[in-house]
Amino acid sequence: MKKKLIYCITSLLFCCSLALAQTAEPAMPASAAEVAAIIKKANHYWQTANPNHGRAFWDNAAYHTGNMEAYKVTGTEAYKSYSEAWAGHNQWKGAKSDDKAGWKYSYGESDEYVLFGDYQIAFQTYIDLYNLDEVKDPKKIARAREVMEYQMSTSQNDYWWWADGLYMVMPVMTKLYHVTGNKQYLEKLYEYLSYANSIMYDEEEKLYYRDAKYVYPKHKSANSKKDFWARGDGWVFAGLAKVLQDLPTNDPHRNEYIEKFVGMAEAIKNSQQPEGYWTRSMLDPEHAPGPESSGTSFFTYGLLWGINNGFLGRDEYLPAALRGYKFLTEVALQPNGRVGYVQPIGERAIPGQVVDANSTANFGVGAFLLATSEMHRMVEQERVRLNESDLARNISAYPNVANSEVRVQLPAGLTCKSVLVKDETGKQVAKYKGKFTGEKVLPVKKLTKAPYALELKTSKGTITKTMLVQ
Incomplete structure (x- = not known):
């Protein structure tokens, strides 16, 4: 009886530990080098398997938007060269017709579809390559400017009639x-997006239908639910991140872009599957069950970008981003470097369609x-943040209430260029500008029993430190 009881307790503890292991949140990657190795594994596989350069249509061009980001974080020159060769192969153009009277923007793959966003996404990479050049070559963006400036000269505003187009052109x-x-x-940009919002944005769910023909209740999922295609919303979410990256802070519509991005982020977080992926029909997992990596990649990118850039709260959104990253790198990425579980070209979640490790x-x-x-950027930021935290611990700040001053002591090897002291309301109470090492006494207007924030611009970056006056 005693042995049986011990066995039962042991089994119960094992089951509990297994359950905890399965539900434990994934951890951050150990280092940027670890992430870089994953990037290189996937990109080396793709570029080795695809040495020839295809046309400047959306599918190839979408790859190059990712390839350019991989270049920016790893510095691997072969990645930049690969995109340069593709751009040159396509004469730095999308669709190649020069007859403006015949330019179209409905769906089409021939050269007169110059105004169709699927042929304009290539311009993203051309502009990136242009910006990377120390000596600028205007020919790299000449066609992009010609096409977009002609488009803007027309009276039409319905160019972006499908969700994918928002990533392609915004x-x-x-x-x-x-x-x-x-x-x-x-x-x-705002005018065209406003049109897109009017035909395919769902105000209640904060998500986008793929296009007007999929709007509920005209179209329903297998279980009569709203059918939001994951890759379609992924295009939009990633596109909004890219827009916010470059949008001026004083743009009159900036808050609207932020509102759309944050609203989507919440809906995306709430529709993630426990395994880390998103199903092809976001709100009806049974419609086309199982993992899919392209939508999951776009969502993971957008969540990470939002956290990295201060638009999304780290505590609320990082767990979802880490689950997505874990699925992508441990399930979708195959041992040979192939990225699997990519739904084939299409426009909706298709019941019964095979999407597996070979897709x-x-x-x-x-x-x-x-x-x-x-x-990779997040891990790098984390490393910098931790280093700054270590530095902050080695900086001392001693308040003297009687003399209304603060004595700042720096560790050896650190030079300070300026110091700001702010009270708990954010009001500046002291400022010093000028290089110093060792120790500096700062006069303060008035010190009261409260926390103060010190912001020091140093030879190792900007460091913040809290000082408590008791």
Whole structure:
């Protein structure tokens, strides 16, 4: 009886520990080098398997948006060269027709579809390559400017009639604004997005239908629910992140972009599956069950970008981002470097469609590179933040209430360029500008029993420290 009781207790403890292991939140990657190795594994596989350069249509171009981010975080010159060769192969153009009277923007893959966003996404990479050049080559963005400036000169505002188009073209507008300073890019960006919102944005769910024909209740999922296609919303979410990256802080519509991005983030977080992925129909997992990596990559990228840039709360959104990253790097990424579980080209969640470890595609790899590159940035930021925390602990601040002053002591080897002291309301009560090492006494208007914040600009970056006056 005693042995049986011990066995039961042991079994129960084992089951409990297994359950805890399965529900434990994934940890941050150990280092940026670990993330870089994952990026290189996936990108090396893709570029080795695809040495020839295809047309400048959306699927290839979407890969290159991810490849450029991989270049930016790893510095691997082969990645930049790969995109340069693709751009040159396509003459730094999208669709190639020069007959403006025949330019179209409905769906089409021939060269007269110059105004169709699926042929404009290539401009993102061309602009990035142009910006990376020390000596600028105007030919790299000449076609992008020609096409977009012609488009903006027309009276139409319905160019973005499908969700994918928001990723394809919104970032082109903000990138060209930065190159040219032409505010019309931002004005038309808002005008075109407003049209898109009017036909496919669901105010209640804070998500986008793929296009107008999928709006509920005209279209329903297998279980009569709203059918939001994961990759479609992934395109939008990632596109908004890219827009906010480049949008001026004084843009009159900036808060609306932020509101859309944050609203989507909450809906995305709430629809994630426990295993870390998102199903193809976001709110009806039974419609097309099982993992899918392209939508998951875009969502993971957007969540990480939002956290990295202060738009999303770390405590609330990091667990979802880490679960997505874990699925992408431990399940979707195969041992040979292939990114699997990519739903084939399409526009909706299809019941019964096979999506498995062998399912891969250029745009899916691009999305994977976006997500992993943003994780690389997060790990780097974390390293810097921890280093700053170590420095802050070695800086001493001694308040003297009687003399209304603060004595700041720096550790050896650290030079300070300026110091700000703020009270708990954020009001500045002391300021010193000038280099010093060792110790500096700062006069303060008045010290009361309260916490104060010190902001020190040093030879090792900006460091903040809290000082409590008791």
